[in-house]
Amino acid sequence: MFQLTEDQLSLRDLVREFAEGVLEPRAEEYDKENKYPEEAVLGLAEMGVMGLNIPEQYSGTEMDEICKVIAVEEVGRCCAATGEILATQLLVNDLILKNANEAQMQRYLPMIAEGKLGAFALTEPGAGSDASALRTRAVKDGDGYILNGTKCFISNLGPNEGEFAFVIAVTDPEKGSRGGMTAFLVDRGQFSVGKTEDKMGIRGAAVSELILDDSRVPESAVVGKVGDGFRIAMSGLDGGRIGMAALSVGISQRAIEAAIKYSKERVQFKKLISEQQGLRWYIAEMATRLQAARLLTYDAAAARVNKDPELVIKASMAKYYASEVATFVTDLAVQIHGGYGYMRDYVVERLYRDARILRIFEGTSEIQKIVISREMLK
Numbered sequence: 343m344f345q346l347t348e349d350q351l352s353l354r355d356l357v358r359e360f361a362e363g364v365l366e367p368r369a370e371e372y373d374k375e376n377k378y379p380e381e382a383v384l385g386l387a388e389m390g391v392m393g394l395n396i397p398e399q400y401s402g403t404e405m406d407e408i409c410k411v412i413a414v415e416e417v418g419r420c421c422a423a424t425g426e427i428l429a430t431q432l433l434v435n436d437l438i439l440k441n442a443n444e445a446q447m448q449r450y451l452p453m454i455a456e457g458k459l460g461a462f463a464l465t466e467p468g469a470g471s472d473a474s475a476l477r478t479r480a481v482k483d484g485d486g487y488i489l490n491g492t493k494c495f496i497s498n499l500g501p502n503e504g505e506f507a508f509v510i511a512v513t514d515p516e517k518g519s520r521g522g523m524t525a526f527l528v529d530r531g532q533f534s535v536g537k538t539e540d541k542m543g544i545r546g547a548a549v550s551e552l553i554l555d556d557s558r559v560p561e562s563a564v565v566g567k568v569g570d571g572f573r574i575a576m577s578g579l580d581g582g583r584i585g586m587a588a589l590s591v592g593i594s595q596r597a598i599e600a601a602i603k604y605s606k607e608r609v610q611f612k613k614l615i616s617e618q619q620g621l622r623w624y625i626a627e628m629a630t631r632l633q634a635a636r637l638l639t640y641d642a643a644a645a646r647v648n649k650d651p652e653l654v655i656k657a658s659m660a661k662y663y664a665s666e667v668a669t670f671v672t673d674l675a676v677q678i679h680g681g682y683g684y685m686r687d688y689v690v691e692r693l694y695r696d697a698r699i700l701r702i703f704e705g706t707s708e709i710q711k712i713v714i715s716r717e718m719l720k
Contacts, residue, residue, distance in 0.1 A: 344640040346412070353405070354412045360385060361420035369421040372546030373692055378503050379546050382424045384457045386417070391428065393455030395435050400451035402435075407581070407643040411588040415639075418592030422696035423546030425592055427459065429585035430497040430547075434460040437508050437578045438527075441566045446527055453505060461499040461507040463528075463552045464575050466492065471709050473510075473575060474519035478554060480511035480526065486560045487513075489526070492536065493552040495703075500538050500548025505530055507552055510571045523571030526563045533557055543695030579705065580646060580653055583661035586704040587639040590664035590697070594632045597668075597675040597693045601625065604679055604688075621678060628671045635664035655717040662710035665700035672697040 346354065365382055372379050386392050391413050396402020410432050418425025431454065438450055438460075454460060469475040478491025489511055498504055506529045514522040536551030566574055602625060605616035615621050642660040645653040675690040676683035683690045701707045 344637060344644075346408075350409060350412060353409055354416060356389065357391060357413050357416040360389065361416050365417065365421035365424055369423070369546075370689075370692065372421065372423050373543075374545075374686075376540070376545050378500060378548060379421065379424045379427070380503075382421065383427060383459070386424075386428065387455065387457030390455075391417075392431055392457055393435070393451070395432055395439070396451050396455055397439075400447055401455040402451065407584065407646040408640065410581075411584065411639055411643045414585055414588035415592040415595070415636075418589040419596045420592075421546070422589065422593050422693070423544045425589045426544050426547040427498060429582075429589050430462065431459060432585055433578050433582040434462050434498070434508055436581045437462065437525075437574065438565075440577060441525065441570075441574045442527070443565075445562070446565065450506065450527065458505040459498040459503050461496050461504045461552065462578070463493040463496050463499075463507040463509040465495050467494050470495075471706060474572065476510060476512055476523060478509070478511040479515075480513050480524055482513070483558070486558055487511075487526070487563070489528070489533075489554040489557040489559060491554050493554075495539070495549050496552045497547060497549055497703075499535060499550045499552060501535060501550075503548055504535070504550075507533060508565070509533075509552070509554070510575045511554075513568055513571075517569065519572040521569040523575075524568050525565035525571040525574045526559055527565055528554075528557065528559055528563060532559055541699075543692070543698055580642075580657040582704045583657045583710075584639065584642045584646065586700060587635070587642065587657075587660040587664035590661075590668040590700045591632065591636050591639055593693055593697050593700070594628075594635065594664075594668045594671040597672045597690055597697075598625070598628045598632060600688070600690050600693070601628070601675040601678045604682075608680075615678070624674050624678060628674055631667045632671060635660075635667040638663055652717075655714055658705070658710045658713040658717075661704060662707050662714065665697075666707060668697040668700050 390403035393402035397404045414429045480487045509526045513524040534553045536553045538550040608615045638660040642656040645656045672694040
């Protein structure tokens with residue numbers, strides 16, 4: 343069993359208390375009203391969780407990847423929308439820390455630690471799994487760049503949320519992904535927010551279009567070297583996939599808890615359904631797969647901390663398996679609830695909807711299997 347340190351256990355208890363006391367009572371409201379959980383994000387920021395992976399010199403709390411997994415799991419267990427917001431923000435933090443210069447870090451990281459959100463704008467209508475197919479252009483113009491294009495399905499961006507975006511754009515079409523893309527930090531006001539999607543699940547976490555229409559940014563907005571954008575974007579994948587694995591574990595944990603509770607209350611054929619062997623086998627399958635998903639996720643987090651050369655395959659395995667488990671576990675949780683599980687009065691209905699996206703974003707299950715098999719065949 344993966345052993346947590348005293349500090350990690352203290353973080354888990356702190357975040358769990360906040361999640362159960364603040365997030366759980368409001369999660370249904372966020373879902374029904376498509377409402378950004380502003381008070382939750384600000385509360386997490388006050389606790390130091392939004393800046394969990396930011397060094398203290400930039401107002402962060404400087405914790406490791408395992409602490410990130412703990413925080414995302416506990417938050418996602420009580421509110422998947424807030425869990426996605428947190429996981430996305432920690433990914434953006436990583437991209438800035440690994441690639442930005444000192445001036446950029448001094449400007450953006452303290453802002454994030456205070457609870458202001460940043461988006462990662464990579465996906466486009468014609469470039470989802472194939473990130474090399476980007477069409478957003480950045481053209482050099484004097485001492486800056488002019489950006490044009492539309493990004494879609496951008497997390498942490500909505501009518502009232504998203505202070506800046508980490509944008510990947512094409513600067514040299516002839517070179518394509520190999521030296522032809524560049525990363526930019528673009529402030530709100532230099533782009534506009536288009537359609538905010540009406541999603542199936544995780545509805546409190548806005549996902550919107552980001553529109554660049556002759557948007558001028560200074561040369562100081564370039565992150566890293568010109569032409570290094572594709573590599574920079576790919577450098578965030580492992581951390582992003584571990585974050586989504588942790589969110590999957592959190593949702594699965596809440597679903598199995600709800601299923602067990604209901605099974606101990608529901609009577610059919612003059613006995614509790616928890617006494618039915620078939621249902622007990624459901625619980626056994628759910629619990630076993632959840633434990634395997636959790637251990638894969640923690641192992642991937644530890645690999646990132648230890649700079650393990652097998653990080654890529656471990657991160658993809660964790661994301662692939664944990665997201666598949668979340669779909670499996672929430673589906674069985676609905677089945678255990680019977681007809682009631684299909685009704686919005688019961689939490690498993692929301693969890694089922696929340697879980698479905700996990701097999702798609704941060705790399706679909708199919709992409710994860712490509713990565714895993716590629717690494718195995720090297």
